[in-house]
Amino acid sequence: MRPTVRFLSNQLxxxxxxxxxxxxxxxxxxxxxPGILDMLGDHGAKIDRDKKRAFPGGEIIDxxxxxxxxxxxxxxxxxxxxxxxxxxxxxxxxxxxxxxxxDYETGGSRRPTTEDYVRYVKVVSRLPHLSSQSTALVPADxxxxxxxxxxxxxxxxxxxKPVVTGAFxxxxxxIMKDLQIAVRGSEEALKAKPLTVFSCCPTAPLKWxxxxxxxxVDCAKYSxxxxxxxxxxxxxxxxxxxVGSLVQHTAETLxxxxxxxLTNPGTPVLYGGSPAPFDVRYETTPMGAVETxxxxxxxxxxxxxxxxxxxxxxxxxxxxxxxxxxxxESSMGATLAALAGINNVSGPGMxxxxxxxxxxxxxLDNEICGMVLRMIEGIEPREDFPAQPRFEELLAxxxxxxxxxxxxYLRDEHYIPGPVVDRANHSRxxxxxxxxxxxxxxAEVERLLGEHEPTALPGDVRKDxxxxxxxxxxxxxxxxxxxxxx
Amino acid sequence: xxxLAEISEAVIRGDDEQxxxxxxxxxxxxISAKNILDDGLIAGMxxxxxxxxxxxxxxxxVLMAAKxxxxxxxxxxxxxxxxxxxxLGKIVIGTVQGDLHDIGKNLVAIMLKGAGFDVIDLGNxxxxxxxxxxxxxHGASIIGMSALLTTTMPVMKSVVECVEKEGLAGKVRTIVxxxxxxKDFAAQIGxxxxxxxxxxxxxxxxxxxxxx
Ligand code: B12
Numbered sequence: 001m002r003p004t005v006r007f008l009s010n011q012l013x014x015x016x017x018x019x020x021x022x023x024x025x026x027x028x029x030x031x032x033x034p035g036i037l038d039m040l041g042d043h044g045a046k047i048d049r050d051k052k053r054a055f056p057g058g059e060i061i062d063x064x065x066x067x068x069x070x071x072x073x074x075x076x077x078x079x080x081x082x083x084x085x086x087x088x089x090x091x092x093x094x095x096x097x098x099x100x101x102x103d104y105e106t107g108g109s110r111r112p113t114t115e116d117y118v119r120y121v122k123v124v125s126r127l128p129h130l131s132s133q134s135t136a137l138v139p140a141d142x143x144x145x146x147x148x149x150x151x152x153x154x155x156x157x158x159x160x161k162p163v164v165t166g167a168f169x170x171x172x173x174x175i176m177k178d179l180q181i182a183v184r185g186s187e188e189a190l191k192a193k194p195l196t197v198f199s200c201c202p203t204a205p206l207k208w209x210x211x212x213x214x215x216x217v218d219c220a221k222y223s224x225x226x227x228x229x230x231x232x233x234x235x236x237x238x239x240x241x242x243v244g245s246l247v248q249h250t251a252e253t254l255x256x257x258x259x260x261x262l263t264n265p266g267t268p269v270l271y272g273g274s275p276a277p278f279d280v281r282y283e284t285t286p287m288g289a290v291e292t293x294x295x296x297x298x299x300x301x302x303x304x305x306x307x308x309x310x311x312x313x314x315x316x317x318x319x320x321x322x323x324x325x326x327x328x329e330s331s332m333g334a335t336l337a338a339l340a341g342i343n344n345v346s347g348p349g350m351x352x353x354x355x356x357x358x359x360x361x362x363x364l365d366n367e368i369c370g371m372v373l374r375m376i377e378g379i380e381p382r383e384d385f386p387a388q389p390r391f392e393e394l395l396a397x398x399x400x401x402x403x404x405x406x407x408x409y410l411r412d413e414h415y416i417p418g419p420v421v422d423r424a425n426h427s428r429x430x431x432x433x434x435x436x437x438x439x440x441x442x443a444e445v446e447r448l449l450g451e452h453e454p455t456a457l458p459g460d461v462r463k464d465x466x467x468x469x470x471x472x473x474x475x476x477x478x479x480x481x482x483x484x485x486x
Numbered sequence: 487x488x489x490l491a492e493i494s495e496a497v498i499r500g501d502d503e504q505x506x507x508x509x510x511x512x513x514x515x516x517i518s519a520k521n522i523l524d525d526g527l528i529a530g531m532x533x534x535x536x537x538x539x540x541x542x543x544x545x546x547x548v549l550m551a552a553k554x555x556x557x558x559x560x561x562x563x564x565x566x567x568x569x570x571x572x573x574l575g576k577i578v579i580g581t582v583q584g585d586l587h588d589i590g591k592n593l594v595a596i597m598l599k600g601a602g603f604d605v606i607d608l609g610n611x612x613x614x615x616x617x618x619x620x621x622x623x624h625g626a627s628i629i630g631m632s633a634l635l636t637t638t639m640p641v642m643k644s645v646v647e648c649v650e651k652e653g654l655a656g657k658v659r660t661i662v663x664x665x666x667x668x669k670d671f672a673a674q675i676g677x678x679x680x681x682x683x684x685x686x687x688x689x690x691x692x693x694x695x696x697x698x
Binding site: 203237 | 546586589635637638665
């Protein structure tokens with residue numbers, strides 16, 4: 001039996017979805033994008049052009065939900081399948097787009113450079129429990145107008161895992177799409193084997209900006225998967241209650257599905273989000289709050305009920321350092337996410353309200369992910385019945401260390417963490433340097449960097465990617481790219 | 487006779503009806519508008535600010551107090567103009583061009599209004615010239631800018647340069663904020679101040695104004 005967790009009764013779930021649909025029909029959704037309003041109007045939605053509002057009714061929502069696939073697969077840079085985003089399958093991905101990196105040497109956070117980005121992707125490429133990379137840092141040593149596309153470029157050059165990413169402007173989508181087509185060889189090949197997921201955010205409450213809604217449409221045109229990141233901030237730009245926040249999240253996410261599926265029926269999407277209760281003392285949006293996790297798990301139930309794969313920003317922390325708070329919040333989130341069966345779990349590595357990435361935390365979180373992935377495999381008999389022969393063996397030999405049964409199941413039955421999670425006895429721990437978690441994590445980062453091997457991306461594709469990125473950089477006055485000097 | 491302490495208390499409780507009634511009473515009792523403002527409304531908001539920082543009360547309580555303060559201000563405004571009492575300060579605020587994050591900026595605007603400042607909110611995605619032109623047009627002494635994206639922070643520098651180009655340096659002071667912004671960044675681009683949250687923004691703006 002797969003262990004699971006549920007927060008909503010069937011009745012409550014139905015009520016939330018019903019209220020959300022009614023909000024869309026009666027209050028509508030504000031969309032600051034005339035092209036999309038026209039498109040929704042052409043499909044029969046009521047439109048109020050002056051107020052920039054669309055009122056998608058039940059029929060349109062049903063049509064969109066019917067067209068949306070119940071799952072999809074992702075493929076790495078080399079074309080190998082890495083993800084089946086469907087059912088209760090769980091995949092972890094690093095948190096995205098940090099403003100800062102936590103510098104191990106100084107212990108402080110600072111703006112990331114190309115060098116940090118490349119270190120980060122090289123480490124991710126070696127972490128077995130993170131099935132994708134994300135464009136987790138925004139390098140500050142390139143022109144700001146290319147800092148979104150340049151992240152994707154570096155990711156594709158240095159790590160073969162698929163990429164969870166997003167554009168900061170309408171314009172940046174073009175080069176980000178071209179880089180992907182360059183890797184796959186053609187638009188058709190990219191459609192057949194999606195390489196990235198784009199995060200696109202509605203604006204609470206019940207609104208889409210020009211940029212993010214256009215990103216949704218552009219992704220749909222190329223069948224590039226989208227995860228909608230609705231962010232109801234409970235008590236501020238959303239009702240204080242978890243149910244009220246869920247109603248808002250459902251309405252905003254349904255509106256995203258409508259935009260995608262009317263643009264290109266069948267385009268892959270994830271029912272995602274990044275909600276948070278608004279902290280009324282510090283004016284912040286805590287990602288490590290237990291209510292954040294509860295809303296995440298609950299909308300995941302709604303997404304599954306609507307027949308869609310899901311995503312959430314959940315395995316992360318608001319701590320400023322790699323400390324106990326970082327571990328507590330990240331593991332609580334990872335555990336709940338895995339139990340809930342959230343398909344794409346974003347967060348590992350991230351601190352400080354999604355604004356600081358620690359590469360050391362990433363290797364710790366990888367072990368946390370390993371533990372929870374083991375947990376959801378559940379408890380199953382493995383040649384355990386009848387029990388008598390095994391116990392006869394144990395009573396006769398006094399131990400089972402070299403029993404066939406032990407050797408057969410040791411590695412599958414038990415997840416063996418380390419070297420960040422420490423299980424040495426006290427004397428050995430002391431003898432081996434008495435190192436802190438941070439020190440062990442840092443040593444592991446250095447070890448993984450030493451192991452890095454270039455990906456199998458063909459030389460001509462690398463050249464093509466570099467050429468395209470250089471053209472884009474020149475458009476913004478940069479004659480060379482910093483990665484060339486690494 | 488309506489005591490000014492009573493007005494402060496009503497502001498602290500967020501009781502807008504009482505504040506409305508008590509300020510009207512105080513005006514009828516011929517207490518000067520400036521006096522009611524300083525020792526009634528603003529004194530109350532000062533206590534609210536202290537209690538908020540100490541986590542004795544929370545943001546919704548602060549906003550209720552601000553709402554009560556507005557109720558009093560509505561009664562005082564015509565008299566303050568008549569008495570020739572200058573406004574505490576006029577502030578133009580907005581999120582810079584290319585950036586659509588406005589939650590933090592909105593909160594800062596609400597808190598500044600609550601502290602008695604006149605706030606002109608230009609919304610989000612605001613062009614540098616627009617900040618400066620609005621400040622000129624309304625005679626504002628402060629420009630507040632918000633940025634949440636590392637990619638839009640450079641626009642703040644353009645605003646500061648625009649202020650200088652228009653010969654307003656010193657007359658119009660600039661304050662910046664938002665998740666990627668820091669004190670160091672503010673210094674780097676020549677902005678006059680940085681605030682890390684809305685309550686802090688109020689403190690910093692008060693400093694800027696007293697310096698002026
Ligand atoms: C909510 C949110 C959104 C909402 C914004 C809704 C809205 N109406 O504002 C939505 C969902 C729309 C959104 C969209 C996007 N977002 Co966003 N968002 C956030 C999030 C989670 C919280 C921001 C927030 O509202 N905090 C609460 C408020 C109260 O705090 P605050 O804004 O910091 O403001 C306080 C202080 O900073 C200060 N302050 C603020 N302004 C000012 C001004 C002055 C003068 C002063 C004195 C003080 C001051 O006082 C405020 C009150 O305490 C942040 C994460 C973070 N850590 O900040 C990401 C974040 C800022 N977003 C990010 C990104 C990438 C985006 C998108 C590009 C995503 C996409 N691909 O679609 C788009 C932006 C499109 C665009 N061109 O603008 C990144 C930025 C990365 C970077 N390196 O720049 C962040 C860091 C998240 C992440 N790691 O991915 N986002």
